[in-house]
Amino acid sequence: MELADRAVGFLLTFTSLSIFTYYTFWVIILPFVDSDNFIHNYFLPQEYAILIPVCAGVVLLSLLCIFIGLVLLKSKKKKA
Amino acid sequence: MKHVLKLFSLLVVISALWIGLLQASIIPRTHTWLLPIYFIVSLGCYGLLMVGVGLMRFPTCPQEALLLQKDIAEAKDFLKKKGVDVGSD
Numbered sequence: 680m681e682l683a684d685r686a687v688g689f690l691l692t693f694t695s696l697s698i699f700t701y702y703t704f705w706v707i708i709l710p711f712v713d714s715d716n717f718i719h720n721y722f723l724p725q726e727y728a729i730l731i732p733v734c735a736g737v738v739l740l741s742l743l744c745i746f747i748g749l750v751l752l753k754s755k756k757k758k759a
Numbered sequence: 760m761k762h763v764l765k766l767f768s769l770l771v772v773i774s775a776l777w778i779g780l781l782q783a784s785i786i787p788r789t790h791t792w793l794l795p796i797y798f799i800v801s802l803g804c805y806g807l808l809m810v811g812v813g814l815m816r817f818p819t820c821p822q823e824a825l826l827l828q829k830d831i832a833e834a835k836d837f838l839k840k841k842g843v844d845v846g847s848d
Binding site for chain 1: 789790796805807808811812814815816817819
């Protein structure tokens with residue numbers, strides 16, 4: 680039981696750390712590197728560095744609003 | 760109320776720093792525009808990290824679990840003697 684918990688925790692830490700390093704590299708270090716270096720093949724073009732977090736944030740906010748709306752509707756149905 | 764004020768003042772300080780950076784132009788302009796998004800993403804990452812680390816270090820206390828089971832059995836016995844229906848057994 681606790682092994683499953685620990686595995687999930689480890690997965691979460693690993694994901695968060697990898698996202699953080701990748702994003703740091705992308706936004707801060709890459710613009711200072713020459714444009715014909717090989718490392719640029721591993722990173723998407725820079726516009727996506729803004730698009731992806733903004734899209735993810737919008738999706739998250741909309742999911743949150745949908746969830747709140749559903750809960751409110753359910754509670755209203757139960758009262759009436 | 761006080762915690763909200765602290766957070767708000769922190770936000771004001773950070774935005775002042777950002778505007779100052781924009782004006783001073785030490786870093787190229789495109790970089791300074793990316794900074795707020797970078798901070799939001801890193802904040803989300805930090806939250807996820809704390810959740811993962813907390814999950815990994817969660818203590819299970821096996822002795823306490825045993826004592827709890829004993830307590831439950833004792834309570835069920837007692838209630839059954841007094842005639843209360845305890846349900847699942």
